[in-house]
Amino acid sequence: MSDELLKVIVRRREQQAADVIALELADPEGKPLPLFAAGAHVDLHIGDGIVRQYSLCSDPADTSAYRLGILKDPASRGGSVAVHETMHEGTEVLISAPRNLFPLAEDAGHSILIGGGIGITPMIAMAYALQAAGRSFELWYCGRSRATCAFLEDLAASGFSDRVNTWFDDEHDGQRLDIDGLLRPADTQGHVYVCGPTGFMEWVIDTAAATGFADDHIHREFFQVDVETGGDSFEVVAEASGVTVQVGENQTIVEALAEAGVKIKVSCEQGTCGTCLCDVLEGIPDHRDVFLTDEEKEDNDQILVCCSRAKSPRLVLDI
Numbered sequence: 166m167s168d169e170l171l172k173v174i175v176r177r178r179e180q181q182a183a184d185v186i187a188l189e190l191a192d193p194e195g196k197p198l199p200l201f202a203a204g205a206h207v208d209l210h211i212g213d214g215i216v217r218q219y220s221l222c223s224d225p226a227d228t229s230a231y232r233l234g235i236l237k238d239p240a241s242r243g244g245s246v247a248v249h250e251t252m253h254e255g256t257e258v259l260i261s262a263p264r265n266l267f268p269l270a271e272d273a274g275h276s277i278l279i280g281g282g283i284g285i286t287p288m289i290a291m292a293y294a295l296q297a298a299g300r301s302f303e304l305w306y307c308g309r310s311r312a313t314c315a316f317l318e319d320l321a322a323s324g325f326s327d328r329v330n331t332w333f334d335d336e337h338d339g340q341r342l343d344i345d346g347l348l349r350p351a352d353t354q355g356h357v358y359v360c361g362p363t364g365f366m367e368w369v370i371d372t373a374a375a376t377g378f379a380d381d382h383i384h385r386e387f388f389q390v391d392v393e394t395g396g397d398s399f400e401v402v403a404e405a406s407g408v409t410v411q412v413g414e415n416q417t418i419v420e421a422l423a424e425a426g427v428k429i430k431v432s433c434e435q436g437t438c439g440t441c442l443c444d445v446l447e448g449i450p451d452h453r454d455v456f457l458t459d460e461e462k463e464d465n466d467q468i469l470v471c472c473s474r475a476k477s478p479r480l481v482l483d484i
Contacts, residue, residue, distance in 0.1 A: 170210065170259040171198070176230055178254050181315035184237040185283060186249060187222075189230045190260065197228040201263035203294035204287050204358075204386070207231065208261035208432060208440075212251070216432045217244035220360070220386070221263060222286035222316070224293040231260075234315050236283040266439055266456075267386040269294060273356040276302040277348070279369055281361020282309075285316060287386060291358060296325040303328050307342050307365070310335045344372045353377040360386045380459060387437045387455045396451065399475040403427050403484040404446060418470040418482075427484060429470060436472040443470060447481035450474070 177189035192198055203225050206218045223232035238245045252258060267287055269276065276295060280288040285306050295302040304325070308314040311333045320329045332342040348357065348369075357378055359369040366385055373383045395415050402409045403422055412421040419429050419441060432440040436454025445468050452462040454469040461467060468482065 170261060173198070173231070173258060173260055175252055175254050175256045175258065178252070181234060182313050184313070185315040186235055186237075187315065188233045188235065188248075188252060189223075190233065190258070191230040193257070195229075198231055199262050200228060201225055201231075201290075202265050203269055203290040204267035205263040205265040205290070206267075206287075207233075207263055209233070209248070210259040211244055211247045213247075215244055215247060217248075218388070218432060218438050220267075220287040220290070222289040225290055226293070226297060231263075234283060234286040267358075267360070267384065269358075270356045270382075270384070273382075274301065275352065275355035276300065277352065277355060277357045278302060278304045279307070279357065279359045279361075280305070281307045281359075281365035281369075282314065284359070284361030284365070284386075284388070285314070287360055288358065289316060289320070292323070292325050292328065296323075296328075303330065305342070305347065306331045307361070308333050344369060345376070348373050348376045348378070350377050353379070353382070356382045356384060358384045360388070363387060385455075393453060394472055394474070396474045399477070400479045401475075402447075402479065402481040404481055405484055412474070417472065418468075418474070418480075422470075422484070429484065431471050434471045436469045439469070441469055441471045442467055444483040445480060446483055448475055448477040448479050450480065451476045 173190040174193045175188055176191040179187040181187045201221055206220045208216050209219055210216050219233040221231050222234050235245055235248050237249045269291055278288040278291055288304055292304050357373045359366050370383055370385060394417055398414050399412055401412055401418055406427045408425045408427050410421040410425045412418055419431055429441050432438050436456055439456045445466050449465055450468040451474040453473045456469055
């Protein structure tokens with residue numbers, strides 16, 4: 166993927182729900198934007214060095230603009246609040262080219278798309294793509310209340326509205342969706358896709374696994390997690406840079422290398438986006454991310470240096 170940034174303009178801004186806005190980003194000269202596949206996201210450069218990832222929720226067949234849904238998170242580390250406060254119609258902004266870490270499986274006979282809250286955004290693009298391809302799918306949109314959930318009118322007006330199911334807890338006496346009944350053993354040859362709050366995602370993933378879905382049939386995209394970064398000190402050798410550092414007990418690998426002059430591109434800093442992924446040449450990582458699959462973690466040949474640490478006294482990285 167190219168690191169070249171795209172200059173776009175906020176062509177339209179909509180208030181979608183109490184704390185959710187939709188931004189429509191277009192080329193300033195009206196040129197088509199790069200193609201993207203369902204599940205892709207862009208890095209949004211917000212200012213003051215802040216970069217955040219947001220899923221594209223528009224129709225992948227439409228390259229006239231990209232659409233993002235952005236929740237004003239009360240626990241924001243500066244990203245979503247800045248977007249809400251500074252990005253208005255006419256604002257110019259830099260974004261990355263689309264990158265897809267959450268693709269649709271090409272061989273899925275049936276796809277179950279489950280979005281919790283703002284996690285609905287990648288599911289919308291997936292639904293457009295599956296509908297266009299004539300493939301079997303169902304979309305489930307879960308939230309605490311209808312008033313806090315975005316894109317409901319868009320989904321109702323879509324060509325796949327008959328595939329859309331909603332579940333709002335406050336309309337069911339506070340009861341959550343019967344995920345056990347939804348993920349039936351008879352469907353385990355299909356594929357499940359989930360995005361949303363961490364607890365919601367873990368609930369869906371654990372239920373799918375217990376129902377009999379294979380791990381490679383359960384697809385997930387986390388957008389925020391609680392990361393434990395502390396632990397014993399260890400040595401990191403950045404082989405390509407010729408630098409060796411000691412990572413302190415309450416320090417990340419990124420921070421230790423930065424002090425030695427080795428700058429690593431980071432974004433989420435929570436082990437969710439994969440921006441800081443690098444190869445492990447020697448040593449055993451202590452994986453604390455949610456980006457790598459369990460199988461990839463068992464290989465111990467890659468590490469997310471924004472949050473993961475070492476089980477061995479020394480790690481040699483291809484940096």
